[in-house]
Amino acid sequence: MIKITNICKSYNNTQALQGISLEVNDGELFGLIGPDGAGKTTLMRILMTLLIQDEGQAEMNGLDVVKDYKRIRQLVGYMPGRFSLYQDLTVEENLSFFATVFGTTIEENYELIRDIYVQIEPFKNRLAGKLSGGMKQKLALSCALIHKPEILVLDEPTTGVDAVSRKEFWDMLKKLQKQGITILVSTPYMDEAGLCDRVALMQEGEVLSIDTPARIVENYSSTLLAARSDEMHRLIEDLRHWEKIDSAYAFGQFAHVTPKDDEMEAVELEQYLMHKKHNNLQVHEIAPGIEDVFMALMSGDRSY
Amino acid sequence: MDRFLGFVKKEFFHIFRDRRTMIILFGIPIIQLMLFGTVITNEIKDARIAIYDQSKDEMTQEITSKLLSSGYFLLDRNLQTTNDIEAILKKGRVKEVLVFGRDFSRKLKREGKADIQIIADASDPNLAKMLTSYTTGIINDYIFKEMGDLHLPMQVEPEVRMVYNENLQSVYMFVPGIMAMILMLISAMMTSISITREKELGTMEILLVSPLRPVQIILGKVTPYLLLSIINAVLILGIGHFIFGVPIKGSWVLLMGESVLFILMALCLGIMISSLSKTQMVAMFISVIALMLPTILLSGFIFSIENMPLPLQVVSHIIPPRWFIVILRNIMLKGVGMAYVWKETLVLVFMALLFVTIAVKKFKTRLE
Structure with a gap:
């Protein structure tokens, strides 16, 4: 021990x-x-x-x-x-x-x-x-x-x-x-x-x-959304500039997105990104993995 | 005990598998000994000279043949005019020109005085000095023999005898020096490098975490080098004695005992260096700059300590090989016993104790 x-x-x-x-x-x-x-x-x-x-x-x-x-x-x-x-x-x-x-x-x-x-x-x-x-x-x-x-x-x-x-x-x-x-x-x-x-x-x-x-x-309570498009770099930049988003970071082929409001649906995010003219959009809700928890903890997320 | 033997075995694997280590251990000693013993020498042999003989009488001929038959000089050519002298010296092949004045033997017999001029190329001052003194020696020798009836007002004739090295062979001087240098190199540098290598490769971390005690680690590191250094000492003495004919007048036992003492001292020094340095590079630098150079320059190996400026003479006292070289020369050339070298021996014992104390105090059972 x-x-x-x-x-x-x-x-x-x-x-x-x-x-x-x-x-x-x-x-x-x-x-x-x-x-x-x-x-x-x-x-x-x-x-x-x-x-x-x-x-x-x-x-x-x-x-x-x-x-x-x-x-x-x-x-x-x-x-x-x-x-x-x-x-x-x-x-x-x-x-x-x-x-x-x-x-x-x-x-x-x-x-x-x-x-x-x-x-x-x-x-x-x-x-x-x-x-x-x-x-x-x-x-x-x-x-x-x-x-x-x-x-x-x-x-x-x-x-x-x-x-x-x-x-x-x-x-x-x-x-x-x-x-x-x-x-x-x-x-x-x-x-x-x-x-x-x-x-x-x-x-x-x-x-x-x-x-x-x-x-x-x-114990991770926040909603987590995954999004991808043809232009991943711009996608993450756009997400980070949106006031409704708490954090967004690249994770494999997707961007993992934590909204400020846990009630946010994937559709709302998709509409925002379509408005920003992203092609081949995919957005869906996902279950968080330990990496997501770690990223949230590192940024001092209060929702944990 | 098994742990210790296992460690020593591992150490021998390291040594025998690394070609560089093997070369340093056995190649360098032999090469250096051969180099210093044969190539680098303070003796004159076959130096090229030119002669401008203005009298060409019986006496000048005889002096010339005496010079040439001595084995020290080779006649390059006979000169015809004074102008040739400078020309031939400028070419550089001829190191000395001998000029006999006119009417050499007649003047000498009548006036008791004749002119010989020796012109030496002093761009190598040591050589020039030696050439001129050899030449004067031979000429004087001849004159004294031939003109025994010359009645000079007063005459003092010194009888010179070079004891312990009758022929002034430089190899006598080099063998003890090389021995000190090689043993220092192997013992201090190789141990310090091999200990710092463990630190650098991270294996020291594992050794520290193991139940091995620091003393076991150090002794395990040092034992192989102690054995190899003793072999080297025997090798150097053997080559010096049997190939170069350096006499060993004193007892072999005392000689080996002193060598082992010196090796132990150098090993302690190596351990101390390794506990002060973190990487192999640092250990090597300290060994080369702080050990090798002073060993060569300040130990009396090449330059005699008595002729050094006072501050350097003082510094030379802390250079271990200085004491060892004195011991070696005394035992090998003079054949004296312990009664004559006990002071130097004590100095070495003291140094060994000092180094090992510092090393043990500085050895870390942890990483920092």
């Missing part, structure tokens, strides 16, 4: 974390969601005993991250944001190095990593630097797991990895969770938020909201 109380951290004059508090329960898959610079890595490094917070307390399984850092280092598995393995060692050499460092062997804990390791085992004599992005992540995860950690902390494990590998990676995390490992994972991808048990939406060193992904979306 991870317990964070009012953690503050600043670098020079930049406040990286401004009073973060959250709890991750035993065996939970918890996601830190937020854009670059939200403070996810800093928070994780504090938990990993690599940085010392300016204020507040944090505990990992009841151990203080400052006082008991040596004991924490025995029971956590960590996968930093950058690929941090030895590129000039082979897959197998990397794994057995980390196994010896933690005083164990590959054979002893093979059970835990088997599902992941079988996928890279055919390449076990290849240098780690020559693996593909997805393979590297699997190797890094194997190395982080080799000593059977109680808590696993993963800093943006799927950044720069293709869609298929990303899905595989999350499936693996789910499996590890079933073995009772508490997992804290950060990601800039909103679509991955839905795969966590609970998420904390972070921005500029603050937690905007903590809940299950489903409840976060449920």
